Amino acid sequence: MERCRKLELVSTAQSMENFPESSSKGTKRRRDEDSDAGNTFSLEDDLSFTDTLVALRIMRAQFPLINKGSVEPFILKSQLYSSVKDRTQVDRELESLRRDKVLRLFKLNTGQDDHAVMFLDDYLNQIDRVVKRMEGKKVKDCEVFGWLKTHVLDSKLETGIEHQELCSLLSLGGKVKDSHISVLINAGILTRQLIDPNMYWFAIPNIGSLLKGLVQGRKEIISLLSRRRYKEMMLASLEKKRLRMSPLDVRFHLRDLIGSGHLRTDQTPTGLIIRRVSKD
Template sequence: MHGCNSQAERMENIPESSSKGTKRRRDEDSDAGNSSSLKDDLSFTDTLVALRIMRVQFPHIDKVSVKPFILKSQLYSSVKDRTQVDRELETLRRDKVLRLFKLNTGQDDHAVMFLDDYLNQIDCVVKRMGGKKGGEYEVFGWFKTHVLDSKLESGIEHQELCSLLSLGGKVKESHISLLINAGILTRQLIDPNTYWFAIPNIGSLLKGLVQGRKEIISLLSRRRYKEMMLAALEKKRLRMSPLDMRFHLRDLIGSGHLSTDQTPTGLIIRVSKD
């Protein structure tokens, strides 16, 4: 299912400077701020700029077709003013540029995905499910047109969901089941009458996110001062997560689990004091 998540697609917003493979890749990388080290992009002044660069830098993962998503914690690591991040995310959400998703990782994690990417992801999932035009699969069209367009929050109650879907046609329980089976909605545990909007196919990456966090903290905790030079840490390969080191470090720094310290020999990453 690579067609749904190609590298070329992820680079679509980045200007092309040459038709030569390596040179183009290098140009794309530099245009995207995709520098060799994370230390160069730990400070942005604008949330949308940070989002666009992190979207391009989203790790390419084999066998998982998920459009690039960014964690709110990663934005906190790169845009110093958290209130500004929250405010700008809220504006972008209201303007329907992106959507926010509550993640079931046991923490207060939120993922951000550009709306166009999310709509494409839904199309990919429907295609893979063998969705035909008409029949019960028409619910996906109703969902995109009537639900996503008017419900911008991260959750929705059953009654409101049915009411919005009914703008497209007669709603049956099997329609709702189809949306849940596709991974587009998940039931809230506390209130089964309410659903979270979800990113389809994200399950294995969320597992990797949780395990990668533990792996990095454990790696640093075993060191004498619970710290390591960023340059050395970036070279480490993660065993427990398909996501790359940069993705995890941004998340852990932004969530306060790790802190950074600039020294004459380079940036140090250390486990934050409890």
């Protein structure tokens, strides 16, 4: 029964990937349907997987539909660690999927060793939306986006790139100027590494507000559990909570916090309990 249900969710995830973006009315309808689905299925029903790609597709399908959303679905590596118990398997399968150009990994600047995973098609769609916006504003040097997609992203699969290598790859498309690099940075596609200014991280455009919500949501849930007598709460009750400080839903944060070791789950006769892990 459980296997059939997960296969059904994977099928749903795959069909969602092919579902075209429609009008704002259609988006709102999908958001309402997603909200209803979130109330129907508990995290407890699909907290454990044996395959990283299956976990990725289901988590992509369950990604919160953010109001004014301009970010394609992404998954945190910590969330995969919470659902696929063998972390070595997760790392190995992510590396294989990265080499096969199914997805990309991104280093996040949230103060921890956080990495986001995004399917490559979603990432390219994200870039296309940024390009359209910047072209609409008559930003100069937008040809660099085409060079980036063709000559950089297709060959440079790591999370970062050195300045000279970036310029060398971009020059396969045309004459590179400093302004081209500035356009990529202003678009949120590249960020400078603080330790080495000659190195860049590849980044997800428009993700800034969600990263702020990620950090604040973590603190809000930890604080909520810390105020309880035994620092624990039934999952069924916790899932009903609405976060004040994060646009991401509770399920998104719980997977992250469990995978990063801040929370743990314990099965009881009455259901799954979420407990805060003591630092002592």
